[in-house]
Amino acid sequence: MVPILALLGAGAVMFRVVEAASVFSHFMVQNSYSYAESDWQNDMTTAASIGIDGFALNIAAADYEVGQLVTAFSVAEQLGFKLFLSFDMSYTWESSDMVSIVQNHSDSSAMYTWNNAVLVSTYAGDNYDDSFWSGFKSSLSSEGITISLAPAFTDYRDPSLADSLLSDFSSIDGFFNWWSWPDDVDANLTTATDLAYQAVIKSNRTGPYIMSVSPWQFKNLGTSDTDWVELSDTLWYYRWLQAIQDVNPDIVEIVTWNDYAESHYIGDINPNVNLGDLAPNYVNSNFTHASWRNVAQYFISWYKNGSAPTVTNDQVVFWYRGWPKATSCSTGSPPRNSDFPVDAVFALSLLSSEATVGLYIGSNSFSWDAPAGASMGSVPFPSEDSQIPYIAISRDGNTTKSGYGSLYVQQSDCSYYNFNPYVGIVE
Structure with a gap:
């Protein structure tokens, strides 16, 4: 990634x-x-x-x-x-x-x-x-x-x-x-x-x-x-x-x-x-x-x-779906274009100064050197069942803020085709 x-x-x-x-x-x-x-x-x-x-x-x-x-x-x-x-x-x-x-x-x-x-x-x-x-x-x-x-x-x-x-x-x-x-x-x-x-x-x-x-x-x-x-x-x-x-x-x-x-x-x-x-x-x-x-x-x-505002409070807004797109659900049919979304956790950082933003879920991880202001990264869904994302902001090797999502990514047990994302924040 x-x-x-x-x-x-x-x-x-x-x-x-x-x-x-x-x-x-x-x-x-x-x-x-x-x-x-x-x-x-x-x-x-x-x-x-x-x-x-x-x-x-x-x-x-x-x-x-x-x-x-x-x-x-x-x-x-x-x-x-x-x-x-x-x-x-x-x-x-x-x-x-x-x-x-x-x-x-x-x-x-x-x-x-x-x-x-x-x-x-x-x-x-x-x-x-x-x-x-x-x-x-x-x-x-x-x-x-x-x-x-x-x-x-x-x-x-x-x-x-x-x-x-x-x-x-x-x-x-x-x-x-x-x-x-x-x-x-x-x-x-x-x-x-x-x-x-x-x-x-x-x-x-x-x-x-x-x-x-x-x-x-x-x-x-x-x-x-x-x-x-x-x-x-x-x-x-x-x-x-x-x-x-x-x-x-x-x-x-x-x-x-x-x-x-x-x-x-x-x-x-x-x-x-x-x-x-x-x-x-x-x-x-x-x-x-x-x-x-x-x-x-x-x-x-x-x-x-006309200019990007100065960020004073570091935060990462993240969103993701609860099931991979290929998951079969017990009710209904896959929506049109269901192959298009990427199975991943997406995160948008709003930072006061450059930092490393890390995304972790199951066995998958991704980090990027995020500049001051806004930038984005993502981490793919893992193969393991019932995993929840963890997001961390760090500077000079020290974690300054971190947090988890509130929705587990499931590989099964889907009752209804749902492509509506959970949206969370670390701040």
Whole structure:
């Protein structure tokens, strides 16, 4: 094994200076059914503590979610936290309902604006033609509300379609590239899509280019179109570097805060959320992702300020799955792309100065000379059963910090195909 930093090439530590920018996290309002005001307060204060400016509120229907929006905006106003609406167009919407929801909150002090216009985004929506979107904007305009429409039209992923986006949808002002994982390939994600769509938006429209950054992608809900994993082993590291080095978007949107079923949540697992029948098989107290927020805090500061922050508290954030990918489980089928993930423990060090980081599990070990700041390494799963990783930071031959994971890697006894990682920290 080699340090993952080395795999990025010699230029990986050369970063352009960026202007101050905003960071939001995609928040599934569908999962707020049982929320009290205190739940909103906890999520918003936790997000703000790592530098997140606000939530993009994914709303799927004009039902209980409308009432939760009232609470969300009220709490956000008190906290100085920002929000914008992201209509989930994979559900059926009437334009009049969308107009009403925007009207309800357009004058809130918590509403995020872009160039003095209310920012509105989507998930999907390119199945609605341009007349739908121009009519939506016109209806709001007649009520004195100007919006900047930056949708995530998910069919527009191929870089060659960037010009077509603008000719097909003359009404949009910006664009949100939802795709923050590889596209069913055993290779890291590139920035080709980001750069192509950013270029056409910045040359022809006044809205923001929003880039998604995500730590993982796995879903296993029992049908062929809801069972998949994308190669995500080092995604939470290199995707942030892409945002800082290559793209410099107007807005970074973390996908997601609380979409538990797709395994890319960085918020705490709210015990009152109904996860349905199958997601609890891979989303439970053993699979918290809270320590991924430490990584986000470091890169958010870098992205906003144009230089890597000084680390004052040595730490290693690590993640790994509980079973090798070839393990046969008693229930269900292997997800699509199950051959892609590497059977390994991945570790991202955030150090105040150079140190040796050691990774140990069973008979396998790997160490690397980690520089100050961020770097990554990994150690393969061992052949022995029921092994747990041990991570150590050492300087001059002396161990300064160390710790274990809380989940054993098993070679058998798998009841459900689970590619959701355990995330831990040594600090």
